[in-house]
Amino acid sequence: MAVGNSPFPVMPPLAGVRLGSAMAGIKKPGRRDMVVIELPASATVSGVFTRNAFCAAPVSVAKAHIERCREQGQAPRYWLINTGNANAGTGKQGLHDAYASCKAVAEQAGVAEHQVLPFSTGVIGEPLPMERLLAGITPALASGADNSQAWQHAGEGILTTDTRAKGASVTTKVSDGSVTINGITKGSGMIKPNMATMLGFVVTDAAIEQSLLDRLLRETVEASFNCITVDSDTSTNDACMLAATGTGAAIEDDEDIAVFRDALQQVMTSLAQAIIRDGEGATKFVTLQVDDAESRQEALDVAFTVAHSPLVKTALYASDANWGRILAAVGRAPVADFDVDRIVIDLADVRLVEEGGRAAGYTEAAGSAVMAQDEITIRISLGRGQESATVWTSDLSHDYVSINADYRS
Amino acid sequence: MAVGNSPFPVMPPLAGVRLGSAMAGIKKPGRRDMVVIELPASATVSGVFTRNAFCAAPVSVAKAHIERCREQGQAPRYWLINTGNANAGTGKQGLHDAYASCKAVAEQAGVAEHQVLPFSTGVIGEPLPMERLLAGITPALASGADNSQAWQHAGEGILTTDTRAKGASVTTKVSDGSVTINGITKGSGMIKPNMATMLGFVVTDAAIEQSLLDRLLRETVEASFNCITVDSDTSTNDACMLAATGTGAAIEDDEDIAVFRDALQQVMTSLAQAIIRDGEGATKFVTLQVDDAESRQEALDVAFTVAHSPLVKTALYASDANWGRILAAVGRAPVADFDVDRIVIDLADVRLVEEGGRAAGYTEAAGSAVMAQDEITIRISLGRGQESATVWTSDLSHDYVSINADYRS
Structure with a gap:
């Protein structure tokens, strides 16, 4: 199951x-399960990785x-x-195997071992x-x-319980010509990234120096x-990579950086949302927008508290306009001195909550009409305050339980 | 569904x-949905309540x-x-209705309005x-x-999605005779208390002064x-009440306080565990024991991170000895500077994890044998360090989703 159509784009x-x-x-016979991405020697590469202690x-x-x-001074x-x-929770053998995999690629490709980066x-x-991997x-x-x-x-070759390949591509004009950004990602469960997502691989032909590339990533x-969550579980393997091959236009002045940043954000957001649309058992794609918070962290805390609530997620699955569960989840968010009388909750354009309770004009029919949507x-x-955050999540369905009760992840 | 037999005890x-x-x-016709508990004028009463901002x-x-x-100076x-x-998220009307309910009881019973405490x-x-309530x-x-x-x-009259009434009773000897503690509780979903549980009502005939009773509660x-969690959702209505009627033995000296405290803890723990055994869709009763932490809070953080993991909970439901998910959940707990090489994870008497990975002697057969149990x-x-915490939780089953997709809580 997945929400909406997301055909793989032309790259x-x-x-x-x-x-x-x-x-x-x-993984199993007859499906792609290994991928090698080759970058030119001119490439600059940045990466962000899981914060899970058992990485x-x-x-x-x-x-x-x-x-x-x-x-x-070499490129990966x-x-x-x-x-x-x-290859997680595998101790010393796991490290040995990861190094051996890199060594095998390096020998066949004629590069140094450390120029090969492994992801599992x-x-x-x-x-x-x-034996099979080699x-x-x-x-x-x-x-x-x-x-x-x-x-x-x-x-396709990096998917696990995903139901479809996920790609995004943007080409944008900059002062020195145009640049393209292509990206692929995987992930549909064990999704509550912290510092990065499951796996994301993004490559641009732009020329960008290392520290700027690091910051943009x-x-x-x-x-x-x-800002996405399926089930609040952060994986041991999360990684998002960004390579700038340097074969295309240079991104150096402030205006080009801003244009490139927007294009990159578009690719990243599209890939991240694709994970939620393909969330395990997902029947809904849900955007949680928290505004007027004292800090961005506070806004994120509230958004994730609601996004992680199994009761909110099952109500979404049931298309039940159960605003009481949203209210209860907001109320237990880790925010000091909440003034509930100031909190306003809207479901699309339908006001649910104001002045500490159900909004005066709310009708079940109006709420249900929104909840019936995908x-x-x-x-x-x-x-x-003035700060905001947006988080994307999916619902909690019978299929989520089936997938995770059956699948050994 | 519920785990284990829990006949209602003799009170x-x-x-x-x-x-x-x-x-x-x-609630619906033909089932008990209102309860009145009368206490003598000699009673001392303590209560703890939800910390949900939308109480x-x-x-x-x-x-x-x-x-x-x-x-x-009056007793409730x-x-x-x-x-x-x-009666949550109901704004001013809700307060008005709660006061009016108390007033109606007070008039019929001949006590002051404030001597009636409402719970919904x-x-x-x-x-x-x-109209129906009055x-x-x-x-x-x-x-x-x-x-x-x-x-x-x-x-029975306080249950919602619970499948059975939950009671506990302990009678214990103290220096001045013996005292009895009777308690009932309800709750099976929206269970991640913070300061109290869903609803718990505990009464003893002991004579205990107010500040001591407050502390013991x-x-x-x-x-x-x-220390229990079904689904990490804290309710808007959680309350746990403790009344000491004062008609029985007095609890004053240190030895009696210790004996009474043990008996009260027994009742409280039994009631709390009864909620988990009857957790929505529960097929497993799971004890998470975290030891050798730097602080009790750290131990609780790790225990709750594992207890809330949907992936751990679905593996428990599937009776799948998926220790990798336990390891991943421990690894993302909010603990600074984890040394994963020092972490040891046991499933009952089977060692799962040591030295950063799967324990050397672990076999799938041994793990599966434990996971097959209730x-x-x-x-x-x-x-x-030296600190510990114990948390009890249930698994995440198809029935949990069905119950919460169907039930309007």
Whole structure:
């Protein structure tokens, strides 16, 4: 199940970027489960990673390799991604396997080991099936191409319980010509990122120096992947990567930075929302907009408290205009000295709550009409300040339980 | 669905305490939905209430009436409880209705208005059906009795989505004779208390002065009702009341206080656990024991993070020894500087995690054997200090979704 149509977009080729994939039998036979993304030597690369204390072996290795590349003044040249196995909770063996995977790619591609970054997603705690993974590297490298289909195959090759590949592409004009940003992402459960999402891989042909690229990634992730939640569970493997290949226009002056930032935010937000639209068992795509908070953190706290409430999520699933549950969730948010008389809650354009209780003009019919829709906006004004936050979430359905009672993640 | 057998216990009579109930048609016709508990004029009464900012009208009125009784040196004499309607999110009308309900009981019983404390549970945001509620007061008062059946009827008359009445009784010897503690509770969803639970009503015949009674209630609730969670949602109406009628032995010296405290803790813990055993859709009763934490708060944070994880809860439902999800949940708990190599996780007597990954001796067969049981203990040692906490929770099943997608709470 998924909310809305999201056909995979056409992805323009990016010079020097090739995407290969293979069916290595890691997840199950007959489906793409390994992806190799090749970047040119001119690329600059930034990454943000999970804050889960039990971070997976590939997260540790990717961070170490990025560090090493920076020390050596070399570009990370290959992103090696497998699904079907997260290589998390696997201790020393897991680290050994992640390093060995990078080494195998490096040898076949003729780059240094630290120029290969590993990413894994799937079941936690099982050792990586190294024989099958290593056997998949040759065909994955050999299939490398820069066309839109290669991007789509890569998008398919990183999925776990996702029902569809997720991509976004924006081309925008800057002073020195135009730049393109292509991205793919995966994730539909264990989604409450903290610092990054499940897996996101974004590449632009723009030329952007390292510290600016780092900042742009951090800022755009903050308002996209860090503002979505399916089930409040942060994964051990979350990572979002951004590469600027430098083959296209340079992004240097303030105006170009602003234009590029907007385009990048558009790609990031579109990818993040695609995860929620494909949330496990999702039948609704819900936007929580909290306004008039004292701080952005306060606005986020309220939004996530409502977004995580199983009772709100089941009411959304039932298309039940159960505003009492929204009110109860807002009321238990970790905010000191709430003045409930100042809180206003709207369901789309229908006022639910004001002056501490049900809004005078509210009718069940009006509320139900909104709740029957697939895409719903809940707007909560706290009446305390000027800050806002927007969070996206899905509902809690029978299918969510089925998927997670059946699937070993 | 509910976990384990929990027959309603035999409740010894307490002098001067009478329990009446009625079928007022507030929830639905033909079931008890109103309860009146009468206390003697010698009673001392303590209460703890929800910290939800949108607290319900009866919570505000009960607190105000307790305050008034203390100022006047009078005992609260009646607890008036209805199910089927929470009188929450009802603004000024809700307050008016709560006061009017108390007034009606006061007039018929010949006490002051502030000697009546109101409690409501059920759907949020609908006005109280006052005509039916007021009509129920006379039969509820008339049916007042002190026998065990009256306690059981009262236990039934406060339920919402609960599948069974929940009671506990302990009689214990103290220096001046013996004392009895009887309690009933309700709740099975919207359960993540903060300061109190859904509704709990506990009465003892002991004689205990006000400040000691306040302290004993606070302390025993902290380790019982405040350590349970079904779905992380704190209600607008949570309240736990404790009355000491003073008709029995006095609890004054340190030794008696310790004995009484143990007995009270036993009643509170038994009632709190009964809520989890009857958690919405529950098929498992799960104990989360966190040890070797730096502080009790840290231990509670880890326990609740695991207890609230939808992925852990669905794995429990599936009887799937998916220790990776437990590890991932522990890893995202809000604890600074986790050293994952020191964390040890046991499922009953089976070691799951040590040294940052799966324990060396772990076998899937051993894990699955534990997960197949109805009652499961997960023990997490953080290796950071001396503090502990125990939290009880249930699993997340299809029935939880069905109950909450169908029920208007």
